[in-house]
Amino acid sequence: MNWYLLYTASRAEKLVEQRLKAEGVETYLPLHLSPRRWSDRVALVELPLFSSYIFVRTTDEILRGLVRVNGVLRIIFYNARPAIIKPTEIDSIKLFIEKAKGKICTFGLNDEVQIACGPLKNIDGTVTKVGKEYIILQIAQIGIFVSVKLNQVVKIER
Known part of the structure; x- marks a missing residue:
């Protein structure tokens, strides 16, 4: 089987x-x-x-x-x-x-995250605002702010 x-x-x-x-x-x-x-x-x-x-x-x-x-x-x-x-x-x-099990990933201001999918995949950013479904990230590498869905980012553990 x-x-x-x-x-x-x-x-x-x-x-x-x-x-x-x-x-x-x-x-x-x-x-x-x-x-x-x-x-x-x-x-x-x-x-x-x-x-x-x-x-x-x-x-x-x-x-x-x-x-x-x-x-x-x-x-x-x-x-x-x-x-x-x-x-x-x-x-x-x-x-x-x-x-x-039992772990819920939450994001706070100034958390460092990495975009996991999409055109900006593997780009690091800093959380500047957290919404219900989206977060706003500051991407220092290219000097822009982007809106990304919560399920498309991963918290960077340092």
């Missing part, structure tokens, strides 16, 4: 996991806590680490039949074969989830 990856309908990962378990299939859906804001409150919600993906441990023959499960859109392939996920990779994801 190997670990495989299934692509699910948008926001259906938890339901698909329940349906697969009901069929007797071993699944792994890595979840993390993320703050969500409503008009009257902020709550921590469990969200999938990888949107629209779920790991399954099964045989190749059973895997092919899982596309009939409601919410499963397709099997992820690599080189014209179902992609096999190494058990060490699954263990690494579990270790990451365990280490990150």
Whole structure:
């Protein structure tokens, strides 16, 4: 038996996991806590680490039949074969989830951060303002201020 990856309908990962378990299939859906804001409150919600993906441990023959499960859109392939996920990779994801559990990254004024994606990837900046979804960074290297989404920056630990 190997670990495989299934692509699910948008926001259906938890339901698909329940349906697969009901069929007797071993699944792994890595979840993390993320703050969500409503008009009257902020709550921590469990969200999938990888949107629209779920790991399954099964045989190749059973895997092919899982596309009939409601919410499963397709099997992820690599080189014209179902992609096999190494058990060490699954263990690494579990270790990451365990280490990150309960930790929330917050940004404060004058924190040093690095932009993790986009056209300014790997550029360092200093936080000058923190908003609900964006922060304003001063990029000293090129003398500008930029607005970046909170989930696109990483705090630099020195």
